[in-house]
Amino acid sequence: MPTAIAVTSADLVLPPTDQQTPTAALLQAPDAQPLEAALLDMNVMLERHGYVVALYPASIPAAHERRLHTIRSVLETDRLALLKLDLPPLGVAVLVRQLRQLSICDFSAGVVASAARLLSHYIYAGGLLNSVTKLDRVPVSLKSHAKSWVPGTQFGVLANPNPQLIKIGNEGNGLTGPGFSTQLLVGKGSLVSDWVTATLAPAWQVQGVQETGLPADSPRWWGTSKMIEFAAFLPDISVLYQLVASVRREQCHWCGIELIGDRCGFCSAPLPPPENRTHAVGVLNQGSP
Template sequence: MTSADLVLPPTDQQTPTAALLQAPQAQALEPAIGDMHLLLEQHGHVIALYPSGLRPEHERRLHSIRSVLESDRIALVKVDLPPLGIAVLVRQLRQLSICDFSPGVVASAARLLSHYIYAGALLNSVARLDRVPVSLKSHAKSWVPGSQFAVLAGPEAQLVKVGPTAEPLKGPDFATHLLVAKGNLQSDWVQETLAPAWKVQAVHDAGIPSDSPRWWGTGKLVEFAAHLPDLPVLYQLVASVRREKCHWCAMELIGDRCAFCSAPLAAPENRALPAGVLHRGTGEPPGP
């Protein structure tokens, strides 16, 4: 992982922690290469998950390390989620890493699982928000004192002005837990309004990631992420997708692209997730 505050506490004693891949200003290239080599020696493969908004010099560092080591056992997985959503995804991959999936399946599962993370924030202003489409009308409203906006970045972008008659954000239709990280905005709207509307099973607090104000364009926010918390459900979700072998590097994968070498599938079949894997209210897969 590229930031220590994106490593959430484990959900149980079996969930391993994540290694931190330091930024160039925090660690010289030679010791960074040594650390990666040690990780490969200890674990066999490394899945480096990093945000799409990572600073360019840090992203170049990751590619440089993989190039110097000439290793096909390092997967660089770029994720287009807000910081708290990425933290949730990292923990889910940590949970899956102890299962009987191959490294290629765990790495390519990141794209699948990101579609089941409802990541957003409550903001006092959208004037500087450039990650989610914002209308001119919403921009104008953001200058009104006391305005608040609920924004969902994924899996589908949404934005509503919070108020008594406002339409709620469209949430997941399966059972989730809600992770909440408070910035400098004093509001209980997420816990008192959003959580009941989404029928979440539990609400948990987290620290606000250091990059969240930059991602959302304001430090006055409450970030949230609804997610699948249980390993058995995550396991069946990943196991339900057809597995393929990469024609270039021979790694196992799910989806349409290898996470280790980025090669697309040779065959053009659409690998859609089977319908009915998740049911609202239970989070359990359907019976036979």
């Protein structure tokens, strides 16, 4: 059985790209499921799949995050990876789908889990906002805060991989996009604008645009409900596979599981020797960003 991928919200499970891509399990919040039932569900999942990789945005309620750690602690298992992500919700959903794709490849659970940090660098996640007054996850200048009070002002914000903020309408001023081929996923909120599809998508030279529902947690993450969220990503499973496979595999000195990169996806232990911290290069046409 493939490594199980789990999420904390059903809207983080995007439609599969093919018939082979498995879905993700839902780890419900404490007010939606008693602890005993959650423990039973996780135990069944571990017995069936061997390992579970759970991904969740940093913006989920503290009680929900505590529930995840409680489950791992009570079961006394080292086969459950809890990956807290700073990506915006739509970016998390994209990464979840990529790990779902990789879970059926010939990668171990440790490689799948640690691949999340690698692949997140290739997701360009941002939003079009009507206000940045409550945005606290991307640096916002006092000047931008002041402009938020002007009616009709809109801002383009890139949260990952490198934070950037622009005022829409300034000629020659755009968000820095990926230097490799991507597709663009767009989650529309209540903001009415075609800037993402008519301006950003051509500027980034995306190979296709897909629309999806806006994750429920997006307004809280961005500090406004009047927004459009977007994420440019690598859609080709063969490229994802090559990207992950090109990184040297190591063994975690703490828990013994296989990993790539500089940190274990299951126990979060870093690799002590700096020389072992390898990165994938040359996989994409124009190199890694």
